[in-house]
Amino acid sequence: MFQLGKTIVSEEIINSDFVCNLQACKGACCVDGNAGAPLEEEETKILADIFQDLRPFLRPAGIAAIEVQGTYVKGEDGEWETPLVNEQECAYVIYEGKTAKCGIEAAYNAGAISWKKPVSCHLYPVRVQEYSSLTAVNYHQWHICDPACSLGAELKVPIYKFVKEALIRKFGAAWYAELEEVAREYQQSP
Incomplete structure (x- = not known):
């Protein structure tokens, strides 16, 4: 986890890959649960x-x-x-x-x-949980999204890039720019 402003962000959204694969899952996230x-x-x-x-x-x-x-x-x-x-x-x-x-x-x-x-x-697959002083930003793993994880890995698209538009919508462009900087630092670290 790392902090960006008033958010606590899971490294999984940087380190895990994801691209929705509707051909495989048929939109199960809107139906199951x-x-x-x-x-x-x-x-x-x-x-x-x-x-x-x-x-x-x-x-x-x-x-x-x-x-x-x-x-x-x-x-x-x-x-x-x-x-x-x-x-x-x-x-x-x-x-x-x-x-x-x-x-x-x-x-x-x-x-x-x-x-x-x-x-x-x-x-989605990012879930946000509001707390009194911080907001948690986490990756929600669900077996029905396994095809999305495979496609994301094949295309080399990390979660934070897949949901870029939504993250900017929720937290703003400046927050997303900070997230990109953290992601660059993670990629450069051994």
């Missing part, structure tokens, strides 16, 4: 505000789940998250063939909304 995607407080308001613009991009099952549960829910851990369809996939999931994708991102890519998706999804 026992909770929705983590949401920040301000993201709950965004989801409520943009829901009507998202509707044309969502599946009927997702729309039904959102209409019953709301555009966001409080998870078992007391944190905000996206609702689920039948306690399985995220309600905002859409399918292209057998591959799960994000309906929010589809609406963004189509120009229907100006918000890409929850930052937790954008950052």
Whole structure:
């Protein structure tokens, strides 16, 4: 671990490789698990505000789940998250063939909304945990992402480069520049 400003960062995001491999995993991170995607407080308001613009991009099952549960829910851990369809996939999931994708991102890519998706999804496999005085930035290893680790190693793309846009979105360009400097120092050390 190393500290950048008010963040504590795991070396794994520098030393581990990762590139999503949707052909192999079929978007399992949006389907598997026992909770929705983590949401920040301000993201709950965004989801409520943009829901009507998202509707044309969502599946009927997702729309039904959102209409019953709301555009966001409080998870078992007391944190905000996206609702689920039948306690399985995220309600905002859409399918292209057998591959799960994000309906929010589809609406963004189509120009229907100006918000890409929850930052937790954008950052994945990086997970952020807020504490009173520091924020932890960690790599979340999950067996369903083994193909992404293999592809990342083959392409030689460390996690922090794979999620560059999301890290800048979350922490800013100056923070990311510091992270790149730390990564250079790690690569030069014996």
